Amino acid sequence: GNPHSGNPSSEHMADIVHQVRGTVLNHFNVTNDQYDCVFTSGATGALRVLAENFEWTKGKSKFVYLEDNHTSVVGIREPVETQNCEAWSKSPFHLQNYDAVKVKEQNKIYFRVGNIFAYPAQSNFSGTKYPLFWISEVKKGEAFNLSKLITTMALRLLKYTATPITRTLAASKNIHLRSGCFCNVGACVSMLNLTPENMKTIFQSGHSCGDHIDIVDGKPVGAIRASLGYMSSTRDVDSLVQFIKESFLQENNLSAEVNDEVYYDARSSVSDSSKALTLEKIFLYPVKSCRAIEVKQWTLCETGLTHDRMWMIVNDYGVCLTQKRENLLALIQPSIDLEAGTLTLESESCGSVEVPLNADDRIDGSVDINVCESKVCGDRVSGYDCGEKVSKWLSEFLGYKCYLIRKNNETRFAKKRKEIENCSNQTLALTNGAQYLMLTSSSVKFLQEKINSQLSEDGSKLGFDEIVDRFRCNFLVSGCKAFEEESWSKIFIRNQANVVKFMCSGLSNRCSMICVDKTGQKGLEPLRTLGT
Known part of the structure; x- marks a missing residue:
């Protein structure tokens, strides 16, 4: 599925891509708060994205690169020259023997503009390794003729999301629609009769893909598309027509x-x-997307009801499963025994299985705990694998390999609630938006x-x-x-x-x-x- 479309198959693909990004970032011991991982066709394509979208200041920005560099890096000189900026090639000897005092004095006369300094961590020609502390020294302005080193982000295409309710309704019938401008803003503006003033208003209001806004100032900001391919049949079209009748025609x-x-x-x-008012009932959901437990009384903790949404089921890719994709989760009934310190999962077809409430109190006595990562509502979350026994039970029930993961003690904040008074420090378990x-x-x-x-x-x-x-x-x-x-x-x-x-x-x-x-x-x- 196209990750931009937002339908179930596309969301599944987006989750897999997100997991791969996380694996790449973990390989380099960094997080997505520090770096963005962008997939390109190769080194040349990646550097082209960098060069074409960097905020060059005409006549002032500098591109400095080590002589010992991949040819793709040298290719950045062309877009640099189109901006009337200078490209400097430096030898390793020059950089390793710079005059720090002289450089600091020279830095004072440079405008505070964006510059790029490129060098390889290891030469692809000789295998020479260059010091990584050069990066921090450049950032501090203690080395070379640069005022600062700017990290860059990938290009963000302007898209608008339309009619999220329609797309969600279609997903419930296994019809995968796409809504928005489909990465073609020009055609979208023409079809919707949006003026340049309308576009400015939409852009300035901050609406973007995925924000569930379909109308701004009374004007639609996107369209809905059902795509047909060579494998599509008349039956598929009939299903779409029937869905439209059932959902939107009032007879x-x-x-x-x-x-x-x-x-x-x-x-x-x-x-x-x-x-x-009267508090009629209390429910908690130990395992995300599984059935509820109704209780008469329960304790609270810093993330909400104790043990509420502390576990999730992930597939072999590490993607968190929900009822949006896996309806069978609605058949799993959890229960908690506080005295025994266990969580039990039960289904009519597979019986039951127990796991300890706490990761450091494992039933089998094992001391090895696998730490896993997944994504919940856009956030990367870490947790502990609850073991092979429950994994086999879940895999048998769902029909494919999956695991039960318990959230660890890392703090996760409700980022989308910062604008609400006294809610900026709200910590979450595996809930989507609030405690x-x-x-x-x-x-x-x-x-x-x-x-x-x-x-x-x-x-x-x-x-x-x-x-x-x-x-x-x-x-x-x-x-x-x-x-x-x-x-x-x-x-x-x-x-x-x-x-x-x-x-x-x-x-x-x-x-x-x-x-x-x-x-x-x-x-x-x-x-x-x-x-x-």
């Missing part, structure tokens, strides 16, 4: 009473801050009525508990109006001894996982109704 007119309710906006009403997810009974009932009112007489109606189960909340609260929670900023939960304050960090974006029921089957609801 029966809703009553006036129902239409009035569709546009209910909780943010336009004032919430009663003194209202007493806790809350639902209100009134909002669930409202959604349930909407879904069931649009079903045909022979349609299978969704029950209240089934909808709650699909949204994978930690807390279910009652005693308020439908969607009133959208206007809340703080929540206080108290028992006989303590009061705990929770900050509301934002609304939760839901994906096609909410269309998977407990049997692992996918449908269109409730995502279709949420998108209307």
